[in-house]
Amino acid sequence: MREITYRQAINEALHEEMARDDSVFILGESICHEQWDTHAGLVQRFGRERIRDTAISETAIVGAAVGAALAGYRPIADIMFSDFLFCAADETLNQAATHRFSNGGKTRVPMVIKTAMGGYGSGGPMHSQCPEGFLWHRPGLKIALPSTPYDAKGLLKSAIRDNNPVVYLFHKMLLDNTGRVPEDEYLVPLGKADVKRQGSDLTVVATSYMVTMALEVAEQLEAHGLSVEVVDVRCLEPLDLGTILASVDKTGRAVIVDEDVSRCGVTAEIALRIMEGGSRPLLSPIRRVAAPDLPIPAGHLERWVLPAPQDIADAIGGAMGIKEPILVKGASAEPGFTVG
Amino acid sequence: MAGGDSVNPAGKGAGKAAATTAMDGPTTEQLVTLYTNMVRVRKLDEFMVSAYFSGKLAGPFFHSQQGQEAIGVGACTFLRSDDYIWYTHRGHGVCEVIAKGLPMRSFVAEHFGKATGSSNGIGFINTCAPELGIFGMGGTVGGESTLAAGVGLAAKFRGKQQVVLCFLGDGAMGEGSVHTALLMSANWKLPVVWICSNNGMGMWVPVSVAYPKENVADLAFGYDIPARIEDGQDVATVHAAVQVAVERARSGRGPSFIEFKTCRYGPQVEGLGDYSLDGLRDPAEIERWKQRDPIKLCAQRLLEEKALAPDDLERIEREALAEIEEAEEFANESPLPDPSLLSTALYAD
Numbered sequence: 001m002r003e004i005t006y007r008q009a010i011n012e013a014l015h016e017e018m019a020r021d022d023s024v025f026i027l028g029e030s031i032c033h034e035q036w037d038t039h040a041g042l043v044q045r046f047g048r049e050r051i052r053d054t055a056i057s058e059t060a061i062v063g064a065a066v067g068a069a070l071a072g073y074r075p076i077a078d079i080m081f082s083d084f085l086f087c088a089a090d091e092t093l094n095q096a097a098t099h100r101f102s103n104g105g106k107t108r109v110p111m112v113i114k115t116a117m118g119g120y121g122s123g124g125p126m127h128s129q130c131p132e133g134f135l136w137h138r139p140g141l142k143i144a145l146p147s148t149p150y151d152a153k154g155l156l157k158s159a160i161r162d163n164n165p166v167v168y169l170f171h172k173m174l175l176d177n178t179g180r181v182p183e184d185e186y187l188v189p190l191g192k193a194d195v196k197r198q199g200s201d202l203t204v205v206a207t208s209y210m211v212t213m214a215l216e217v218a219e220q221l222e223a224h225g226l227s228v229e230v231v232d233v234r235c236l237e238p239l240d241l242g243t244i245l246a247s248v249d250k251t252g253r254a255v256i257v258d259e260d261v262s263r264c265g266v267t268a269e270i271a272l273r274i275m276e277g278g279s280r281p282l283l284s285p286i287r288r289v290a291a292p293d294l295p296i297p298a299g300h301l302e303r304w305v306l307p308a309p310q311d312i313a314d315a316i317g318g319a320m321g322i323k324e325p326i327l328v329k330g331a332s333a334e335p336g337f338t339v340g
Numbered sequence: 341m342a343g344g345d346s347v348n349p350a351g352k353g354a355g356k357a358a359a360t361t362a363m364d365g366p367t368t369e370q371l372v373t374l375y376t377n378m379v380r381v382r383k384l385d386e387f388m389v390s391a392y393f394s395g396k397l398a399g400p401f402f403h404s405q406q407g408q409e410a411i412g413v414g415a416c417t418f419l420r421s422d423d424y425i426w427y428t429h430r431g432h433g434v435c436e437v438i439a440k441g442l443p444m445r446s447f448v449a450e451h452f453g454k455a456t457g458s459s460n461g462i463g464f465i466n467t468c469a470p471e472l473g474i475f476g477m478g479g480t481v482g483g484e485s486t487l488a489a490g491v492g493l494a495a496k497f498r499g500k501q502q503v504v505l506c507f508l509g510d511g512a513m514g515e516g517s518v519h520t521a522l523l524m525s526a527n528w529k530l531p532v533v534w535i536c537s538n539n540g541m542g543m544w545v546p547v548s549v550a551y552p553k554e555n556v557a558d559l560a561f562g563y564d565i566p567a568r569i570e571d572g573q574d575v576a577t578v579h580a581a582v583q584v585a586v587e588r589a590r591s592g593r594g595p596s597f598i599e600f601k602t603c604r605y606g607p608q609v610e611g612l613g614d615y616s617l618d619g620l621r622d623p624a625e626i627e628r629w630k631q632r633d634p635i636k637l638c639a640q641r642l643l644e645e646k647a648l649a650p651d652d653l654e655r656i657e658r659e660a661l662a663e664i665e666e667a668e669e670f671a672n673e674s675p676l677p678d679p680s681l682l683s684t685a686l687y688a689d
Contacts, residue, residue, distance in 0.1 A: 025497075049497075055527070060520040063486020064493055070475050071424070071494030090480050090517065095487060103468035103476040104460030104677075105685035140686055163688035 001182055006146075007175040009153035010038040014076075016185065017160040018046050021074060024160055025050040026114075028061050028078025035080050036116055036175060062088035062113060066096045066165075069111040074160060079115040082131045082169060096165040097140030110163045114156075117145070117169040118209055118259055119306050124298030130260035130291075132207065135167050136236045136269070142166040142190055143236040147211035149179035151234055154188025162190060171209040191238030195247060199229030202253040202319055205244055205270055207233055210257040210289075210307060213330060217312045220328045228316060236266065244270065245277050252283035255315045259307055262290035287315040363580035368647045370418065374575045375638045375648075376656050377417050378409045381435045382635055383660040384444060385409075387668070388434065388451065392610045398453025399464040405431025407605035410634035411537050412436035414578025415505055419586070424473035424491050424504040426484040428512070430537065430604070432465045433477060436507060440472050444667035454674035461677035462685065473502075482508060482515030485534075489521040492530030492595075503589040504532045505582070511542025513556045519563075522597070526563045529594035533585040534560060536597065537572060539604040544615045560597035572600030573632045576641070603629035 004012070018024045025046075028034075032043040032053055043051040054061055058079055065077035079085045085092060092113065100107050119128035135143050142164050146152040152170060159166035196211055197218055206214045211232040218228035231247050233239065248254045254274055258266040267288035274286060289311045297305055309330025317326050366374060385406050392402040405412070412435025416425055425440055427433030432451070438444060442458065447467060450457025459468045459476065466476030475491075478484050488506035495502040512518050513536070525532045536556055540547050547554060557567040566588070570581045578600060585596035603626060607614035617623050642648040648656075 055520070055523060057520040057523070059517045060486050060489065060524045063483075063517060063521065064490030064524060067487035067490020067492070068494040068497075069490070070470075070487065071491045071498075073494050073497065075490070090483050091486055094480055095478060095483060099476070099478075100688060101462070101685045102459070102466050102478070103463050104457070104466075105681065105688075106459065106468045106470060107475055108688045110688075142687075 001180040003178045004149055004181050005175065006149045006152045006170070006177045006179070007036065007038050009149035009181055010156060010170060011040050012181075013153045013156035013160070014039065014042060015045065017157055018042070018050065023072065024074045024076065025052065026076040026078055027052040027054055027064060029054055029056045029080060031078045034078065036172070038170070058084050058087035059091055062091035063095060065111045065113070066091060066099065066109055069109045069165075070099070070107055074110050076112045076114050076160065079113060081127050082115040082117040083126045083129045085113065085115055085131055092141070093138045097138045100164070101140060108163045109165045111165050112156075112159045113165065113167045115167070115169060116172050118171045118173060119296050119302060120173050120209070122299050122302045125295035128296040128302070130258070132169060132236055132258070133260045133265040136266060137264070140165070141237060143169065144190060144234065145169040145171070145208040145236070146234060147171075147174065147196075147208055147232050149177065149181050151188050151194070151232070153181055154186055155190065155234065158187045158190050166190065169208065173209050174212065177212070188234070190235050191240055192234065193240035193243035194232045194234055195229060195243065196232045197228065197230040199227040199251065201227045201251055202255065202316055203229045203231060203244075203247040203251045204255050204257055204312070204316070205231045205233060206257040207236070207266060208259065210259055213307065213309055214257055214312055216330055217309045217316070217328050221313065221316060221326060224326050226316065226320060233270070239273075241273055241277060244274065245279070248274050248282070249279050252280065253319045254282070254286045255289065255312065255319055256286065257289040257307060257312055260290060261293050262288060263293045265290055284319045284321065287319050289315050363584055365576045366579045368645065370579070371576060371638065371642060372647060374413055374417055374579060375635070375642055377413045377439050378575060378635050378638060379656050380444070380660045380663065381409050381413060381431070381438050382406060383657065384438065384447070384664055385431055385434050387664050389610050391451070397451050398461070399451070402610045403429050403431060403608065404606045404610060405435055407629065407633070408537050408539060408572065408602045409435050410575040410578050411535065411572050411600045411602060412507065413439045414575040415535055415582040416440045418579070419505070420502070421472060422500070422502050424475070424488075424495070424502065426475070426488045426504070426506045427477055428507050428509055429465060429477065429481070430509060433467055437467045437469070437474055440474060442467060442469050442472060442474065444663055445670040448664075448667040449671040449674050452671040452674070453676065454671055455677040456670070456674040460681055460685070462681060482512035482518040485512070485515070485518045485521035486524070488532055489524045489530055492525060492532040493528065495531050496528070501590040502531065503586050504530070506532055506534050508534060508536045509542065510536060510538040510540065510547050510556050511550070513559060514542070514550060519559070522560055522563045522565060525595040526565045529592065531589035531592070532595045533582065533589055534565070534595060534597040535582065536599045537602050538599050539602050541604055541608070541616050541621065543608045544620060546616070546620050555599060557597055557599035565595050565597045567597040567599070569599045569601065572602030573629070573634045573637060575634055575638050605630065
């Protein structure tokens with residue numbers, strides 16, 4: 001099978017869905033030549049009516065997407081950095097998320113908010129954040145956060161076809177990663193987790209870029225006799241708790257890894273759901289790896305805040321009752337993405 | 341303040357806006373319909389206030405629209421059914437949605453929290469009638485404005501000459517979302533008519549305290565949107581001014597902004613005092629506005645023109661009250677929503 005990049009996978013999904021359905025269009029700021037280069041060829045093929053550059057106004061981008069969705073279209077609201085989505089908090093959290101509910105289930109809001117998440121680029125607190133904790137807190141949104149090119153394409157296609165507001169979070173550090181993607185059309189359904197690595201001693205439940213990091217760590221721990229299973233949640237809403245519980249029931253141990261800050265975050269929520277839903281006593285307490293409760297610093301101190309491979313290895317070692325730290329290497333924690 | 345003069349808001353520079361308008365008033369037959377609708381919504385608003393105080397409403401508030409009926413009724417009565425409207429918390433849209441064609445029973449049942457309400461009993465202030473181009477309202481002031489722009493974009497894509505009327509209060513002009521929506525509508529020539537009911541009060545803060553300008557239409561004019569200031573008490577004026585803007589939108593020439601000067605007779609919300617009378621607005625001013633009550637003004641004209649006789653006015657009121665009585669009975673007899681709605685309403689299949 002051919003290999004393409006995560007960036008190309010996103011681009012292919014957009015091309016295919018826009019060709020398939022005339023009601024799909026994209027609006028956002030500077031999207032004809034999009035910052036992350038996921039829009040190659042779109043404006044040439046579909047024109048500026050459907051690839052609509054806007055003023056720098058996240059409020060209008062997301063709000064207009066909600067309105068167009070209500071009136072029968074399938075807009076994709078493009079938000080350059082997920083940090084900027086908070087400028088459209090009312091439109092995202094109040095309007096998009098609750099519209100159908102507040103109107104007795106009589107409306108549909110089929111739209112996608114496509115935005116770049118994550119740190120490891122030393123970009124500072126307003127160009128590095130992970131918004132999934134905030135977003136997951138709000139009932140009414142669906143949230144997809146792919147870790148591989150295959151998932152990036154399949155999930156985006158499903159998100160565009162979904163009849164609800166879906167926040168599609170792609171990670172800046174993953175854009176150049178390559179992976180197998182079939183030439184034939186396929187979808188990855190929203191709400192299906194994926195076991196990315198089989199193991200028997202412990203389950204790592206991870207999101208987005210942290211899946212890549214966890215896999216890197218798991219490979220190294222294999223040499224130390226540890227068999228680590230890695231579950232990629234792929235979507236937080238709907239959450240495929242069944243796949244997570246099945247894995248933890250098998251291994252008896254869990255480490256949850258998410259790049260967002262830990263407080264009230266994804267790691268806390270998944271950990272509690274495992275404790276509430278598991279069918280056997282755990283062999284050790286659940287551990288989590290997430291950013292400490294700090295803004296993301298710009299420059300060199302970023303690496304002291306964002307999760308690193310050694311943090312994951314330490315959490316796994318701790319859960320396994322291993323006293324001595326197992327040292328691991330990890331290219332994934334090196335500053336990676338650049339912009340502009 | 342209560343004058344009916346049309347003013348070019350931005351002074352001499354507004355000539356362009358005025359030049360596009362040639363206002364024709366409603367026919368006598370249309371005026372009778374407008375009058376009838378104003379009586380219907382005034383009586384319904386009065387009923388909602390009494391229902392609030394007798395504890396019948398399923399939600400915690402009602403924001404009476406009495407005094408401002410001419411605007412919603414004049415603007416919405418003769419729209420196409422596939423045109424869209426976005427209303428505000430003022431009257432919970434009573435003037436706009438009823439004039440657009442929503443049956444009273446849907447409005448009352450929704451406010452009683454019944455399953456037969458327009459939002460199946462869990463929307464309260466949200467009247468949802470997609471078949472009439474009504475998608476509820478939301479809850480944040482001005483929060484619908486960007487959605488209205490998006491609906492306008494959809495209408496433009498579809499190319500069937502649909503228009504979007506987005507109602508705002510003067511209070512919404514402080515919201516950034518409103519300004520960014522105005523900008524988008526102007527930039528893309530969206531078929532949106534922005535209708536600002538300027539009653540001079542944002543909750544209990546007068547326009548003179550909140551803004552550097554008395555006329556909010558000036559702000560829209562800055563976005564190159566033709567903007568006018570009109571008399572919000574005269575339903576014939578409202579109808580004519582909105583028609584001009586609607587035709588402009590239908591023909592693809594873009595948005596308009598109309599500021600209607602009007603008065604909120606009551607407090608911001610029922611059940612609380614009218615704190616605006618505590619030195620912020622003169623009670624005598626409200627009385628002066630009431631001399632130009634929209635229903636009274638319209639009745640005078642219809643009687644003078646002998647379009648209606650006093651008996652007709654009584655009949656119209658009687659029929660409105662009968663309609664409300666029927667709506668109340670319908671709402672009383674309707675079931676509460678089934679809790680299963682909570683699981684089906686959040687996500688669409």
